[in-house]
Amino acid sequence: MVFFFAQSLSILEMARSVSRIFSGFRCFGSLPFGNTQLKTQCPSVLFRTTSERTVVQVLPSIFSRKPRDFSLPNSSWGEEMMRLYNYYNSQSEEATEGQEDHGEQWTRLPSYNRSLKYATGGVYLSKIIQSKARLFTRNIRDPGAAFEYVVFFRQDKQRCVCVFQAGHLLEGPPGHVHGGAIATMIDTVTGTHASLLSAPVMTANLNINYRSPIPLGSTVLIESTLDKEEGKKKFILCSVTSTDGSRVHTEATALFVSISISHLLRG
Numbered sequence: 411m412v413f414f415f416a417q418s419l420s421i422l423e424m425a426r427s428v429s430r431i432f433s434g435f436r437c438f439g440s441l442p443f444g445n446t447q448l449k450t451q452c453p454s455v456l457f458r459t460t461s462e463r464t465v466v467q468v469l470p471s472i473f474s475r476k477p478r479d480f481s482l483p484n485s486s487w488g489e490e491m492m493r494l495y496n497y498y499n500s501q502s503e504e505a506t507e508g509q510e511d512h513g514e515q516w517t518r519l520p521s522y523n524r525s526l527k528y529a530t531g532g533v534y535l536s537k538i539i540q541s542k543a544r545l546f547t548r549n550i551r552d553p554g555a556a557f558e559y560v561v562f563f564r565q566d567k568q569r570c571v572c573v574f575q576a577g578h579l580l581e582g583p584p585g586h587v588h589g590g591a592i593a594t595m596i597d598t599v600t601g602t603h604a605s606l607l608s609a610p611v612m613t614a615n616l617n618i619n620y621r622s623p624i625p626l627g628s629t630v631l632i633e634s635t636l637d638k639e640e641g642k643k644k645f646i647l648c649s650v651t652s653t654d655g656s657r658v659h660t661e662a663t664a665l666f667v668s669i670s671i672s673h674l675l676r677g
């Protein structure tokens with residue numbers, strides 16, 4: 411999780427700041443590195459990158475208090491959301507009992523709503539923006555009102571599955587979910603997936619086919635698979651279906667490009 415080599419002191423300072431951003435970014439971005447992470451809260455966990463299998467201690471001090479993990483159930487989660495959460499979660503729990511981790515189980519990815527607070531170098535963000543910045547999908551306080559979701563990852567199959575319950579604030583066509591909200595969730599799931607391959611990445615292309623509308627309040631499955639990797643480019647496939655798989659709501663392809671930290675410092 412060392413992102414780049416700094417060539418001067420000032421660049422080094424910026425690097426430290428942004429490295430902190432990405433430590434947090436990886437936290438709220440739900441990035442898993444084996445079951446180790448499942449058992450521990452993000453700030454003090456040991457991260458193992460899937461590509462390099464290295465272990466890096468995330469600074470324990472990046473959060474002043476224990477952050478809320480948004481991937482855990484809350485009272486707004488409906489029956490179907492809970493059923494699927496329990497289904498995937500139980501598979502990841504089973505796998506930890508006396509079995510060696512070869513990535514053959516589902517791993518729940520914790521999800522946090524902020525990181526920029528810890529960009530103490532400031533780089534180009536004002537302090538006010540830093541302190542108020544929140545992850546787009548985790549910024550509504552009313553539970554169940556907008557994006558309720560949890561992402562699980564299977565390393566051996568290079569597959570993510572997201573259980574997503576769409577709240578009433580996400581309305582587009584009457585009674586149905588806004589296409590932009592669907593795109594946001596697809597970007598989130600595929601972006602999380604691509605980040606697991608080599609963070610940091612940015613979305614270069616997102617191509618979406620909307621096949622059938624998603625009823626507001628319903629729970630759907632968003633699944634991503636790795637199509638191919640070509641150097642800096644990661645091609646991810648994604649589908650949104652009803653939870654029984656009988657209905658395809660949306661299909662998408664996404665391209666993510668690995669970036670250097672200096673890419674973000676250009677403002």
Ligand SMILES: CCCCCCCCCC(=O)SCCNC(=O)CCNC(=O)[C@H](O)C(C)(C)COP(=O)(O)OP(=O)(O)OC[C@H]1O[C@@H](n2cnc3c(N)ncnc32)[C@H](O)[C@@H]1OP(=O)(O)O
Nearest residue numbers: 435436438439597598601602612613614615642643667669
């Ligand atoms: C962790 C939190 C959890 C939630 C995850 C949420 C994920 C959300 C991710 C985002 O939403 S990121 C925000 C939206 N994206 C952007 O703002 C990106 C804006 N675009 C850029 O910054 C740059 O254009 C980009 C980083 C995508 C590429 O710039 P580079 O200078 O690094 O790439 P370069 O031009 O060197 O191209 C590298 C390769 O990618 C290819 N490429 C770049 N852009 C492309 C494009 N748009 N379409 C197709 N191919 C593209 C390019 O042809 C080339 O292919 P080859 O290596 O084969 O020659």
